Amino acid sequence: GIDPNFDANRENVGEENGVAVWGPVDPPEKLGIHGTHVAVDYDICVADGACLENCPVDVFTWVDTPDHPESERKVEPTREDQCIDCMLCVDICPVDAIDVDAS
Template sequence: MDHQLKWKDGVSKEYGVHGSAVGVDFDICIADGICITVCPVNVFDRMELPGEQEKMDKGVTNDSGKAPLATWKADPAREKDCIFCRACEIQCPVQAIKITEP
């Protein structure tokens, strides 16, 4: 499922779910890094989101009135290495991660 965040500066940005076996919903992810910390096989990388730092610096908010929480998200860059232990899914405080075994 793809989502769009529409910022008050008029720019829409699609984030949606990244990954398939290890799906991270970028619209929900708060970038606390717990998934990066608990993953025993280093599936995740920090993915910088272009333009987000500038928006944070300007105080631009999204259409719900909430400021972006981070300039990066946890990207399942090496999801093929996942051993399906579900540590990331269990520890994610906002349930932004869904593990789907093949």
């Protein structure tokens, strides 16, 4: 699953769709972690979609990631500032790709 200490263990390598990206990044195979308060490990996400479909405040948006080995699309936490820390997405993701820093 996603490393909950990613912000200490990884480097912020920029921004995509208004969301911070934590490296290493080497597209199309390696896409890093997207988001800070709500963080999605793009290299683990298999595009299950349960997070996006069930988030009560619609934090997530689909983005295309052609040729990534795990899936051809991922969820971007574009509205992470709206997150109410319900933890539903963290609990529901089948591959533990999401970390929400509720502290």
